[in-house]
Amino acid sequence: MADLPFLPYGKPVLERDDIEAVTEVLESDFLTMGPQVGAFEQAFADATSAPYAVSCSSGTAALHLATMALGIGPGDKVIVPTMTFLATANAVRMAGGEVVFADVDPTTGLMELEHLEKAAAGAGSGVKAVYPVHMAGRLVDMPALSEMALERGWSVVEDSCHALGGRYRYADSGEGWVGDCRYSDAATFSFHPTKTIASGEGGVTTCKDAAVRDRMLLLRNHGMTRSGFANTEQAFDGNGDPNPWYYEMQEIGYNYRLSEIQCALARSQVLKLERIAERRREMRARYDEGLAPLHPKLRTIMEQGNTDTVLHLYLVHIDFPAIGMDRATLMNRLRERGIGTQVLYTPVAWQPYYRDRYGDPDLPGAAAFYGSSLALPYYNGLGDDDIDRVIEEIGKIIAP
Ligand SMILES: Cc1ncc(COP(=O)(O)O)c(C=O)c1O
Secondary structure, three states, X not given: OOOOOOEOOOOOOOOHHHHHHHHHHHOOOOOEOOHHHHHHHHHHHHHHOOOEEEEEOOHHHHHHHHXXXXXXXXXXXXXXXXXXXXXXXXXXXHOOOEEEEEOOOOOOOOOOHHHHHHHHHHHOOOEEEEOOEOHHHOOOOHHHHHHHHHHHOOEEEEEOXXXXXXXXXXXXXXXXXXXXXXXOOEEEEEOOOOOOOOOOOXXXXXXXXXXXXXXXXXXXXXXXXXXXXXXXXXHEOOOOOEOOOOOEEOOOOOEOOOEHHHHHHHHHHHOOHHHHHHHHHHHHHHHHHHHHHHOOOEEOXXXXXXXXXXXXXXXXXXOHHHHOOOHHXXXXXXXXXXXXXXXXXXXXHHOHHHHHHHOOOOOHHHHHHHHHEEEEOOOOOOOHHHHHHXXXXXXXXXXX
């Protein structure tokens, strides 16, 4: 045991070609806003069949840019599932909007139409958008959700940070990639080191409207523009030609740019997305099969009928009363055996900041999902023998 490696729940896997891609940038003339930005954005748009892809400094920035570009601001309400990372809700607050938390299904962690209906009914007027989250990589029923959003005039932003590489097989309209925005205005991605592809920090928003893309490009760079000048006296010379140094800022923006180094790394990884996705599917199948004998004390992730998912997290649900052990004890015992696990996530509505602001909404599905779930090691560097070791150690503890 002592010399077996520790297996964290997630970690980045960089290969020689990723390192070479970064080295090339370090030897080039640009460290930011050079040729890698457009090259990465194009590769990402190609991989997801997105009309447009805008890179930025994190998945949080991606959500914030989408929120601002869609015109969501002070007083506007946005429905967000409570089972997500903080960022989905925080982006709404960063733009001055108000979050309306929706519950999720206790077994999938996904916000379904019934949860959305209930949240909308409780919110009253002022709902402007809904931000479905493809939790762990399972896919929200986007055709159904977008139909409801269209009827009510809501914008839709898919938080796809867990679902890169996932694909829908629609009943009547062929196939579609997560991020193609067929059923949404925008979709956001993160390249945080535990994600399916990594660039250290980094994000992308895909969208289908050129005007939304242009707003995001403006807002990710301080709102700086070199056209449509308001201060014509400074902007133009005596002949009416634009002065070569002149730029203007007409509204507040941010520095949400992604560096050349990060774009090169993210591009190198996204170009291999198919291979990365294939291995993640194999790992999932191995876990599913190996853990099946532990049912019903431990439930694995259910396949979704009409999708090819690429999971970001491998979550299991454990009946802790049935195994006679609480979650912290199980996590500690696995850690002693070199196996890292994690709980994702504490429902965001329970965070003190949100409780102070909105009280304590009734979210029983999320409470049940949270109470039973555990993320097992799941990353591309994990070998079959590592997976077998995790399965064996869990088996020894919960079904000795
Ligand atoms: C569902 C979800 N949304 C948003 C984010 C924010 O991404 P980032 O950490 O890159 O800001 C994350 C990742 O951490 C996430 O898991």
